[in-house]
Amino acid sequence: MPSTYSLIKGETLASSAASYTFSAIPGTFSDLIIRTSIRGTWSSWDFLTITLNADTANGSTIYLRGNGSVTNSNDSGDAITQYFMPGTGQTSNTFGSCDIYIPNYASSSQVKQMSVFATGENAATESYIVAAADLHTATAAVTGITLTPAIASIAAGSSFYLYGIKSS
Amino acid sequence: MAKTSAEVLTKVVVDCSTGISEVIPLTEEEIAQREADKAARLIEQAQREEEAKARAAAREAILDRLGITAEEAALLLG
Numbered sequence: 001m002p003s004t005y006s007l008i009k010g011e012t013l014a015s016s017a018a019s020y021t022f023s024a025i026p027g028t029f030s031d032l033i034i035r036t037s038i039r040g041t042w043s044s045w046d047f048l049t050i051t052l053n054a055d056t057a058n059g060s061t062i063y064l065r066g067n068g069s070v071t072n073s074n075d076s077g078d079a080i081t082q083y084f085m086p087g088t089g090q091t092s093n094t095f096g097s098c099d100i101y102i103p104n105y106a107s108s109s110q111v112k113q114m115s116v117f118a119t120g121e122n123a124a125t126e127s128y129i130v131a132a133a134d135l136h137t138a139t140a141a142v143t144g145i146t147l148t149p150a151i152a153s154i155a156a157g158s159s160f161y162l163y164g165i166k167s168s
Numbered sequence: 169m170a171k172t173s174a175e176v177l178t179k180v181v182v183d184c185s186t187g188i189s190e191v192i193p194l195t196e197e198e199i200a201q202r203e204a205d206k207a208a209r210l211i212e213q214a215q216r217e218e219e220a221k222a223r224a225a226a227r228e229a230i231l232d233r234l235g236i237t238a239e240e241a242a243l244l245l246g
Contacts (some may be wrong), residue, residue: 008184018179018194018202024185047209072216081209148202150209153177162184 001016004166005033011157012116016041019148021103022162025142029164034100034145036149037159042087045120045128049081051146052112054138061116063132070123080134084120091123094113105142128152177202 006029009022013151025032040046051059059080064073084096104110113135120128147160177199182189194202231238 004243009182009187013180015178015191017191018177018198021179021181022184023181024183028186044213049205060217074204083213128218147238148205151206 003164006163006166008164010159010161011154013081013154015156016153018153019146020154020160021144021146022160023144025143025145025162026135026164027143029106030104030167031094031165032041032102032105032142032145032152033163033165034098034102034147035146035161036098037095037102037165038085038098038147038157039095039158040085040149040152041155042085042149044074044082044087044089046085046087046152047081047083047150048085048098048118049082049148049150050114050116050134052142053138053144054146055136055138055140058137059134060137061134063116065128065130067128073129075076078116080136082116082118082130084118084128084130084148086120086127087152090126093122093157094121095124096120096128100144100145101152102145107139109139111139112142118126140142 008025013020014062020036038048046098061082062074063082065071065083080096083102084098086096097115101115102112105112113133115132116130116132118130120130129137145162147154177194178191179194179198180189180191231241234241236244
């Protein structure tokens with residue numbers, strides 16, 4: 001990673017979990033980026049929902065998703081969620097990847113915009129690529145970020161890395 | 169975590185100021201919200217699958233009407 005990136009916390013799950021939360025995030029950086037390698041415990045593809053500061057009421061997603069033969073573009077209403085996590089029905093030991101970039105996260109006066117790029121790996125005929133523009137309309141500084149599958153849980157072996165990006 | 173009658177659903181919370189991760193059981197409210205979210209997303213997933221089937225059927229109907237294969241259509245569309 002570039003020298004302006006500082007690892008705040010990195011972890012690989014030893015057991016499955018209903019969600020993963022970074023809490024008490026320091027406000028000393030200009031931007032944040034989360035990099036995940038993630039798989040779900042559902043029998044098929046699952047959604048990954050991103051919640052800031054435990055606030056489930058002020059988020060929305062506009063996404064573009066493709067699987068090689070079908071392309072979808074839509075909005076997800078009132079949730080920040082992306083559909084790409086492989087599950088037990090996909091190729092074993094294969095994890096999706098997701099980068100979540102949050103600029104200006106420590107501001108207490110601006111809404112929070114996120115850009116998400118994710119790939120749902122499957123090592124088979126079906127996989128997904130997702131690009132999303134997420135918006136969290138509350139202005140509080142981000143001190144907590146929760147990643148939650150919508151249908152089942154996060155599988156053991158999934159990893160999460162939170163980096164703070166210095167201003168220069 | 170896969171829940172059995174003997175297991176408890178848990179979440180992982182890491183305190184970035186200390187680096188300490190905790191495994192915490194979900195509250196009843198969290199479990200109820202989780203089930204509600206799951207139901208909504210399953211409905212959405214079923215709708216998506218139906219839409220995909222309809223698109224596939226429409227695509228096949230067009231190919232049949234034109235008398236060409238999917239590979240030939242891909243060639244035409246460049």
